[in-house]
Amino acid sequence: MKYEHIILEIHNKIAWIKFNRPEQLNAMNALMMDEIIHALDFVNKAESNEIGVVVITGNGKAFMAGADIKEYAQQTDAQFDAFQLKGHSLYAGIENNSKVIIAAINGYAFGGGFEIALACDMIIAAAGTKMGLPEILLNLIPGGGGSLRLTKKIGINLTNEIVMTGRTILAEEMHARGVINYIYPRENFIEKATEFAQTFVAQLPDRLQAIKQLTQEAANGITPALQVKEAAALGKFYRSKEGQEKIQAFYNKSLEKK
Known part of the structure; x- marks a missing residue:
């Protein structure tokens, strides 16, 4: 499958799934969601001697800024419901994947972007990266399991405060609370992400x-x-x-x- 909004690359048994709508801060539209699901299915079925670990990251200054609001605003009720249901397949495609999946948060990770990261097996982030679940600021709530997974990781009280205010969170706070495994300098983040991923390629x-x-x-x-x-x-x-x-x-x- 030829992708329009993501890039799938394999180097030294590490599969990189890169969100590739940098001008839109990698905001996810329906086509992009389909492509991510397809890529996750591909790596899931790949032989372990071909792919040992998967890293999800973004091109440009964002990991993913959430859903594409322009497309969101024009959806019919049926399209909106279908988009949300398909999103569940995306998150399940991460959690149920046969491969270890690492979220490498290179930049802004809001809404669906943060939800994708929370579904991953481990998270690393560039220093000073901003993230959060700001849906309440649009009079909405998270719909991709973000508040549910965050509750498991940091507890009810703090999740309530974060989701009910929609405040921006720094990577350093999430690292202190055990959500993010490691924080690396922004200038050599991909190099450090590669080194981290190689740790797991070495395991059976x-x-x-x-x-x-x-x-x-x-x-x-x-x-x-x-x-x-x-x-x-x-x-x-x-x-x-x-x-x-x-x-x-x-x-x-x-x-x-x-």
Whole structure:
């Protein structure tokens, strides 16, 4: 598929999905949403020896400024409802993806842009980046799960304040609250994002996928069934050829030190 509003590139097993409407601050219209969903499906189905990790970022000075308000304002009720429902497929395409997905917030991330980042497995951001869920300022509320996912990450009280005021948040605040993993200097942000992504390329893909599934389920509560599932996954990997090789190598090295 030839994309008009995004760029999909693969370098050294890292797939880069780049929002590419810089003149519109990468605001998402219906076509762009379709393209993002298609790209997510492509990386999900790709072999792990081709793609080990996915990085989502934006071209220009924005990650994504939210929905394209010009298109938003001209939608019929049916078009609006369809756009919102399709958005759920986009966020599910991130959370249920077989690959680890990192949001690399290079610039403004508001509304749907911040919601996309919140759906990712990890978030890194350029220093001083502004973000938020400002829908209340348009007499609306977030519709892509932003307030729901943010509640899981920082709790009810703070989420209420952020969403009910629509205030702008700095990356540093989200980092302090554990939402953002790392903040990197703006001048070499992509270089640092690449280095961060390469950390996960070096790991075995099925281990990463298992951890992703377990932590997502744990976010909804730790149950006895989930603990059994985790133990079963550990047992499987312990008995695997790769697991035994690493264990034996570690054991042998410890003997050498004695």
